[in-house]
Amino acid sequence: MMAQALEKPDALALRLDGAGLPEGGAWITEARKAALTRLEAMGLPGRRDEYWRFTRPDSLNAADPAPAAMLPQDDEAPVFHAIDRLKIVFVDGVFDPAQSDPLDMAGIEIERLADAARTDIHWARDVYGVLEARGQTPVARPFGALNTAYASDGVMIRVTGKAARPVSLIYRHENATSDAVLHHVVKLEAGADLTLLEDGPAAARFNNVLEVEVADGAAFHHVRAQGRDHERQAVTHIFTRLGTESVFKSFTLTVNGRLTRNECVIEMLGDDAVAHVAGAAMGDGDFHHDDTVFVTHDAQRCESRQVFKKVLRNGAVGVFQGKILVKPDAQKTDGYQKSQSLLLDEDSTFLAKPELEIYADDVVCSHGSTSGAIDETALFYLRSRGMPEHIATDLLVLAFLADTIEEIEDEAIADDITGRLDAWLKRRRG
Amino acid sequence: MLKINNLHVKLEEEDKQILKGVDLEVPAGAVHAIMGPNGSGKSTLSYVLSGKDGYVVTEGSATLEGQDLLDLEPDERAAAGLFLAFQYPVEIPGVGNMTFLRTALNSQRKARGEEELSATDFLKMIREKAKALKIDAEMLKRPVNVGFSGGEKKRNEILQMAMLEPRMCILDETDSGLDVDAMKLVSEGVNALRDKGRAFLVITHYQRLLDHIKPDVVHIMADGRIVKSGGPELALEVEHNGYAGILAEMA
Ligand SMILES: Nc1ncnc2c1ncn2[C@@H]1O[C@H](COP(=O)(O)OP(=O)(O)O)[C@@H](O)[C@H]1O
Ligand SMILES: [Mg+2]
Numbered sequence: 227m228m229a230q231a232l233e234k235p236d237a238l239a240l241r242l243d244g245a246g247l248p249e250g251g252a253w254i255t256e257a258r259k260a261a262l263t264r265l266e267a268m269g270l271p272g273r274r275d276e277y278w279r280f281t282r283p284d285s286l287n288a289a290d291p292a293p294a295a296m297l298p299q300d301d302e303a304p305v306f307h308a309i310d311r312l313k314i315v316f317v318d319g320v321f322d323p324a325q326s327d328p329l330d331m332a333g334i335e336i337e338r339l340a341d342a343a344r345t346d347i348h349w350a351r352d353v354y355g356v357l358e359a360r361g362q363t364p365v366a367r368p369f370g371a372l373n374t375a376y377a378s379d380g381v382m383i384r385v386t387g388k389a390a391r392p393v394s395l396i397y398r399h400e401n402a403t404s405d406a407v408l409h410h411v412v413k414l415e416a417g418a419d420l421t422l423l424e425d426g427p428a429a430a431r432f433n434n435v436l437e438v439e440v441a442d443g444a445a446f447h448h449v450r451a452q453g454r455d456h457e458r459q460a461v462t463h464i465f466t467r468l469g470t471e472s473v474f475k476s477f478t479l480t481v482n483g484r485l486t487r488n489e490c491v492i493e494m495l496g497d498d499a500v501a502h503v504a505g506a507a508m509g510d511g512d513f514h515h516d517d518t519v520f521v522t523h524d525a526q527r528c529e530s531r532q533v534f535k536k537v538l539r540n541g542a543v544g545v546f547q548g549k550i551l552v553k554p555d556a557q558k559t560d561g562y563q564k565s566q567s568l569l570l571d572e573d574s575t576f577l578a579k580p581e582l583e584i585y586a587d588d589v590v591c592s593h594g595s596t597s598g599a600i601d602e603t604a605l606f607y608l609r610s611r612g613m614p615e616h617i618a619t620d621l622l623v624l625a626f627l628a629d630t631i632e633e634i635e636d637e638a639i640a641d642d643i644t645g646r647l648d649a650w651l652k653r654r655r656g
Numbered sequence: 657m658l659k660i661n662n663l664h665v666k667l668e669e670e671d672k673q674i675l676k677g678v679d680l681e682v683p684a685g686a687v688h689a690i691m692g693p694n695g696s697g698k699s700t701l702s703y704v705l706s707g708k709d710g711y712v713v714t715e716g717s718a719t720l721e722g723q724d725l726l727d728l729e730p731d732e733r734a735a736a737g738l739f740l741a742f743q744y745p746v747e748i749p750g751v752g753n754m755t756f757l758r759t760a761l762n763s764q765r766k767a768r769g770e771e772e773l774s775a776t777d778f779l780k781m782i783r784e785k786a787k788a789l790k791i792d793a794e795m796l797k798r799p800v801n802v803g804f805s806g807g808e809k810k811r812n813e814i815l816q817m818a819m820l821e822p823r824m825c826i827l828d829e830t831d832s833g834l835d836v837d838a839m840k841l842v843s844e845g846v847n848a849l850r851d852k853g854r855a856f857l858v859i860t861h862y863q864r865l866l867d868h869i870k871p872d873v874v875h876i877m878a879d880g881r882i883v884k885s886g887g888p889e890l891a892l893e894v895e896h897n898g899y900a901g902i903l904a905e906m907a
Binding site: 602603604606607608609610611612613614615617618621622624625626627628629 | 706707708709729730731733734735739740742745746748749750751755756757759760761763764767799816820
C-alpha cells in the first residue's frame with residue numbers, strides 16, 4: 227500500500243515536469259485548479275490499476291511522447307471531403323485560423339477555448355471540467371483530469387437551434403514529436419441539433435476531451451475518423467450527460483495507430499433518452515486499440531447501445547471494456563452491448579471485459595462478446611462464385627463491420643466511412 | 657466437357673477414404689444425373705471438383721475441357737466455367753445479394769480478361785433473370801441467403817448460375833426441400849440454360865426432379881464409386897425398387 231501511494235505522485239510529478247497551469251480568466255483558472263487537485267488525488271494509472279489491465283499506460287504516462295512519423299495523406303481524398311461542413315483546423319493541437327472557416331453559423335456559437343479562457347465569466351463554466359469531474363466516479367480517468375487542467379486550445383460550441391451543417395474538427399499532424407491536448411465543449415440547448423465530425427491524427431501523442439451537454443429533446447451526432455499515422459498515440463474521452471428525450475450517437479473509425487484508448491462516459495439523466503456509441507477498428511501489426519465505455523442509466527425508459535467491432539491481424543491487439551450501470555429508479559431501461567473481434571490470424575489478440583451492474587428490476591440488458599476467425603464456409607462459398615481469396619476476405623471483413631457503420635445516420639457520412647475501410651483494405655493488399 | 661478419371665479422395669483430418677475410383681465423363685450439351693444412397697460420396701465429389709478444403713486427392717484426375725481442375729483455386733475453377741449449386745447454400749450476413757453477385761461476376765470477367773459489367777448493365781441483367789425465377793427486388797437487397805426459406809435459397813442458387821453463365825453446372829440435391837411449384841421454377845431455370853455448349857451434372861435422390869430436367873445418362877453411385885450407368889430408365893428403376901436391387905446385382 228505504502229509503496230503504491232508513494233509511487234503514484236512521483237509518476238505524476240515526472241509527467242507534469244514542473245509545468246504550471248496555463249494562464250486564464252477566473253472561470254477557467256478555477257476549473258483547471260480543481261482538475262489538478264483531482265488529478266493529484268487519483269495519480270496516473272499504475273501497473274496494478276484494474277482499469278488499465280489490458281492497456282499499458284506507460285507511454286501515456288511518460289513526460290515526453292515517443293516520436294511519430296507523419297503519414298503523407300496524398301493517397302486518398304481527405305476524410306469527409308464531400309460533406310458540406312464548417313471546417314476548424316488544428317495543427318499539432320493548435321488552432322489554425324488560416325486553414326479554418328470563419329467560426330459562424332446560424333443557430334450556433336463557436337468560440338476558441340483560448341479566447342473563452344481570457345474572459346472571467348463564460349457559459350462554458352457549467353460544462354467545462356464539470357462533466358469530466360462527474361465521470362471520475364466510480365472509476366478514475368486521470369488523463370481526463372490532466373486534460374481539463376492543461377488544455378489551452380479547443381472549441382466551445384453552444385447550439386440553440388438546428389445547425390445548418392456539421393462542424394468538422396480537423397486534426398493535422400506536422401511535427402513528429404508533438405504532444406497535443408485539446409478540450410472541446412458542446413452545449414446543446416433544448417431541442418437543438420448538431421453533427422460534429424472529427425478526423426486526423428492530431429499529433430504524435432494526442433489527449434482529447436469532448437464534453438457534451440445534451441438538453442431535453444436535443445440531438446447530437448458524432449462521427450470520428452482517427453488518423454492513419456502508424457506511430458501516433460491517443461487517449462480520448464467523451465463525457466456526456468443526456469436530458470429527457472434527447473439523442474446522442476457517436477461512431478468512431480480507427481485504422482492504424484500504435485496506441486489508442488477511447489473512453490466514452492455516458493450519463494442518462496432524463497427519461498426516454500437514447501445513446502448509441504459504436505466503433506469500427508482495423509489494425510495490422512503494431513496496433514493497440516482500447517474502447518472503454520461506461521453508461522449510467524439514471525432515468526426511466528432510456529435506451530443505450532454499444533456496438534464495437536475490431537478486425538485484427540499480425541499481432542494487433544484489441545481491447546473492450548464496457549459497462550452498463552442501471553440505478554435503482556431507472557426502470558424500463560433497455561441496455562445493449564456488443565463487442566466482437568475478427569482475428570485474421572493467430573498472432574492477434576482480443577481482450578474484453580463486458581459488465582452489467584443492475585439495481586432496477588424492470589429492465590432489459592444484454593451483452594455479448596465474441597472473437598473469431600473468418601468463416602471458412604462463407605469464404606469457400608464466395609470463392610466458388612469466382613472471387614479470389616483476398617476479395618472474398620475483404621467482403622467478409624466489411625460485412626463484419628457493417629452493423630457499426632449502420633449506427634451512422636447520415637448516409638453520405640456513412641458512405642465516406644465505408645470508403646475509408648475499403649481503401650484501407652485495398653492498400654493492405656498492396 | 658468434364659472428365660473424371662479414377663478419382664480417389666480421402667479426408668484431410670482423418671484417414672478415411674470417401675471416393676474410391678470415380679470415372680465419369682460428361683460431354684458438352686449433355687445432362688447427366690447421379691443418384692445414390694446417402695453417404696455414398698455425391699456431395700464430396702461436387703466439393704472436390706469445386707475445390708473445397710479438407711479433402712485430399714490420392715489418385716486420379718479431373719479436367720474441364722482439358723484443363724486440370726484439381727490444380728486450380730476455387731475461384732479459378734469458377735472463372736474456368738465450373739459452377740456448383742450447393743446442397744446447403746451458405747448464409748452471409750452483412751453482404752447484400754446484389755453486391756455479392758456483382759463482385760462474383762466481375763471477378764470472373766476480370767480473371768478471363770474481359771471487361772467488367774457496368775452497374776446499369778448488371779442491374780438490367782439481374783432484374784430480367786430474377787423475374788423468371790420469381791425473385792423480387794426485396795430478396796435481391798437482403799444479405800445473401802439470410803432469412804431465406806429453403807426454396808428461396810435454391811432459387812437463389814439458380815439465379816447465380818443464370819448470372820454467371822458457367823459451362824459446367826453441378827447441382828447438388830437442388831430439389832431437396834422444394835415444393836412442387838418451386839421445383840417447377842427451378843427446373844425451368846435450369847432448362848432455360850440448356851445449351852449445346854453447356855453440360856449439367858444433377859445430383860439427386862429422386863426421380864421427381866428428373867421428370868422436369870430430362871437426363872441423357874443416369875449414374876448410380878455407391879460407396880465412393882459409380883457402380884452403374886444407363887439411360888433415364890435407370891432412374892425409374894431406382895424409384896420403383898430402391899437401390900437395394902441394383903446394389904445386390906453389382907455385388
Ligand atoms: N468433412 C467431412 N468430415 C467427415 N466426414 C465426411 C466429410 N465429408 C464427407 N464425409 C463422409 O463421407 C461420406 C460421403 O458423404 P457425402 O459426400 O456427403 O455423401 P452424399 O452426398 O452422397 O450423401 C459420408 O460417410 C460422410 O460422413
Ligand atoms: Mg449430399
